[in-house]
Amino acid sequence: MSDSSREVPSPGREPPPGPRPRDALLTAPDADDSASATATATAEREDPGIGSLTLSLAIRTRQAPHESKSRNDTSESPFFDVLTPDLRYYIYQLAFGRKILHLYLLYRRSLQPDVRWRKGHQPVPAWYPHSPGVSPMDPPSADASLTPQWYWWSCVCGPENRCLETKLSDQCPRGFFQTCGPKETYLGILPWLLTCRQAWARSYEETIKVLYASNTFKFEQRLEAMYFPYAIATPKLNWITSLEMRIPDRDESLIDRSLDKAPRPSTDAPLIGELRALSPRDQYLHMVNSIAPTFPALRRLHISFEGSVRRVPVPRPYVTTLLISTLGEVDAGELESLVLGPIDAMPKGIEKQILFYQSLYTALLAAASQTGEVKEVEHLRSDGRPGWTKFWRSLETAEDSRAGYWVCKHDKWLPIVAMISSISSMNHWWWHFLENHVYRMPPPPKRVRTKPMQVLCVGPPRSATESLQQALLTLGYDHTYHGWDIVYDEPPIPATGWVRLARKKWYGGGRGSRAEEKAGDCSISAEEFDELLGHCEAVTDAAASCFAAEMIRAYPEAKVVLNVRRDLDAWHQSAVKTLVHVNESWSFWIASLLDREAFWAWHVYERFLWALFFRAPDGDMARAIQRNGKWIYREHCDMIRGMVPPERLLEWSVDEGWGPLCEFLGKKVPDAPFPHANAVGPGGGWKAREEMATKRWVEGALTNLILMGLLFVS
Numbered sequence: 001m002s003d004s005s006r007e008v009p010s011p012g013r014e015p016p017p018g019p020r021p022r023d024a025l026l027t028a029p030d031a032d033d034s035a036s037a038t039a040t041a042t043a044e045r046e047d048p049g050i051g052s053l054t055l056s057l058a059i060r061t062r063q064a065p066h067e068s069k070s071r072n073d074t075s076e077s078p079f080f081d082v083l084t085p086d087l088r089y090y091i092y093q094l095a096f097g098r099k100i101l102h103l104y105l106l107y108r109r110s111l112q113p114d115v116r117w118r119k120g121h122q123p124v125p126a127w128y129p130h131s132p133g134v135s136p137m138d139p140p141s142a143d144a145s146l147t148p149q150w151y152w153w154s155c156v157c158g159p160e161n162r163c164l165e166t167k168l169s170d171q172c173p174r175g176f177f178q179t180c181g182p183k184e185t186y187l188g189i190l191p192w193l194l195t196c197r198q199a200w201a202r203s204y205e206e207t208i209k210v211l212y213a214s215n216t217f218k219f220e221q222r223l224e225a226m227y228f229p230y231a232i233a234t235p236k237l238n239w240i241t242s243l244e245m246r247i248p249d250r251d252e253s254l255i256d257r258s259l260d261k262a263p264r265p266s267t268d269a270p271l272i273g274e275l276r277a278l279s280p281r282d283q284y285l286h287m288v289n290s291i292a293p294t295f296p297a298l299r300r301l302h303i304s305f306e307g308s309v310r311r312v313p314v315p316r317p318y319v320t321t322l323l324i325s326t327l328g329e330v331d332a333g334e335l336e337s338l339v340l341g342p343i344d345a346m347p348k349g350i351e352k353q354i355l356f357y358q359s360l361y362t363a364l365l366a367a368a369s370q371t372g373e374v375k376e377v378e379h380l381r382s383d384g385r386p387g388w389t390k391f392w393r394s395l396e397t398a399e400d401s402r403a404g405y406w407v408c409k410h411d412k413w414l415p416i417v418a419m420i421s422s423i424s425s426m427n428h429w430w431w432h433f434l435e436n437h438v439y440r441m442p443p444p445p446k447r448v449r450t451k452p453m454q455v456l457c458v459g460p461p462r463s464a465t466e467s468l469q470q471a472l473l474t475l476g477y478d479h480t481y482h483g484w485d486i487v488y489d490e491p492p493i494p495a496t497g498w499v500r501l502a503r504k505k506w507y508g509g510g511r512g513s514r515a516e517e518k519a520g521d522c523s524i525s526a527e528e529f530d531e532l533l534g535h536c537e538a539v540t541d542a543a544a545s546c547f548a549a550e551m552i553r554a555y556p557e558a559k560v561v562l563n564v565r566r567d568l569d570a571w572h573q574s575a576v577k578t579l580v581h582v583n584e585s586w587s588f589w590i591a592s593l594l595d596r597e598a599f600w601a602w603h604v605y606e607r608f609l610w611a612l613f614f615r616a617p618d619g620d621m622a623r624a625i626q627r628n629g630k631w632i633y634r635e636h637c638d639m640i641r642g643m644v645p646p647e648r649l650l651e652w653s654v655d656e657g658w659g660p661l662c663e664f665l666g667k668k669v670p671d672a673p674f675p676h677a678n679a680v681g682p683g684g685g686w687k688a689r690e691e692m693a694t695k696r697w698v699e700g701a702l703t704n705l706i707l708m709g710l711l712f713v714s
Helices: 065-071 078-082 085-096 197-213 222-231 272-276 280-289 332-344 358-369 414-424 429-438 465-474 483-488 495-507 515-519 526-533 542-546 548-554 568-583 586-594 596-613 621-643 658-665 685-713
Strands: 100-108 149-156 216-219 242-247 300-305 309-311 321-324 328-331 351-356 376-380 386-394 404-409 455-457 559-564 649-653
Touching (some): 085 197, 222 272, 242 280, 280 328, 280 332, 309 358, 321 332, 332 358, 351 358, 455 465, 455 548, 483 495, 483 542, 483 596, 495 596, 526 548, 542 548, 542 596, 548 621, 559 621, 559 658, 568 621, 586 596, 586 685, 596 621, 596 685, 621 649, 649 658
Parallel strands (some): 100 216, 242 300, 300 351, 351 404, 455 559, 559 649
Antiparallel strands (some): 100 149, 309 321, 386 404
């Protein structure tokens, strides 16, 4: 197949013929119209009078704006008649401007999201650490007969008021900085552009400049930074005023083997092989030197330079050689001119700010101090705590005595935090080592289905899950599985089985050496659930809520109860008081280090079930519950309502008691009052359960500690 038939349409070239996907400009919705994959498309109008729409993502051909307007010129939109241009511009700014847009370039067969990453800003595989919420690899279900294409993907950055304090380690696209819900992660500008057919040309003309001129475009990898100028028409590049760019320490975007046979993204773009041929130093110079010519209207630039520097172990005679992890070997004398020289040469009108790791910042500070006094200042974060340390790099001239820019040092503990964050990944080899060797536990006996699964109670944790368990047991559903069963069952506890299923759901179950085998299949069958739940007729709490979608598919005949709390704030407070308290319990944490059963109890909940449900793949579950709890609750309930037919679903709250539940299940209302269990507070079921479990695990830890002490003494 020729390159031209495989390439994405570029400005000035006709879109390819044939079937095309639904229109997408910054959004490519999934099945529930909340896109996890957001395709960034580039719209171009060659002439205001003869407007042709050409996108970097193939879409249906639209009418020329002047044709649409001519047919409907008798019906002008009140939006344009009533509101003045200034008011309309202000509305455009609020709706589509003043945001940070993460941009990614993907080479895939389609933008259909992997089932593991249902929404934008979801966790991504560890092998592609800075990728967006759609996996860079096609899911196992992708049609292998399709030819891969280039796709631009984008998402709106989650933090609204970051105050330039998290830019070096911005993990928003990985799902680790979720201060917003999934529906807020895409821009949603195309529906506005195409809403009023008679006003299409006018809305396009007034909105498109706001899109490019008032938003900040952020490039996370070299691949996007090098190809972006070729994807956007020149007039649009001339409107861009704000850029953020990361120079990652480990950037595998260019060496990805799936790009070996990739065509040019556009006709005049270089091949991927030509970019690979450049040294890391030349790649950096290419990106930085092209900024000013490519973006003539640029007014703000932030570069996060993530390399560290050290001396080369075997120096050359008379030359001190430094090794920068991002650029390679450089002479000490050229360090300053190489790293900061291209930035110095940029137009003085650009507000620049460069952020470095401590080692490189220290080297640049020492070089700057040789030419004069340099004063460091402390930048305070928005919460008042110490933030960056920075110094002013003066570019004073006779015409402008205030020219220059800030050179900043990120938190000195960032490399350690990054290392810990990497180790905390649930699929990191460290956790496999602990599971298989240090805390190895015999797998639980595999069960088989002895009775049909009849009821799935898939409400979030802290939604009367244990009360519902007691009610179902009273109605004769024996056994009804609850989250406590995971850690209270007869040894060996089934926590190992749930960890295996959770890891398969999010990372795939393959174990082969080839990439497609490593990725594996993320679906979970009824037989796999039956190995843990074969003796159960109903299931509730963590097992049901964390695997809700999988269980609904695995047991299509089971009735589904969505147990909810009507007061969302009360539910969130309950989750914080209980789940966060367990996460911060020192006795539980210490016991998990010394007792095998305590380790697995902590591991299955803190690292997997609760962590995955509340989107905390980085391990910070407490913050995830506090930060993400409310919107995850809403999203989870919306997902259940969308998956289950109304006749098979009951949305139920504990204050409704027996009536609706018994009517839905076809059971007679018992004479006993409805049970209320697992309440929070002194004397409540939750507190008693927690104290009992902690006592049991601490006793086991002390026993092991005494045995180790005796062994050491002997």
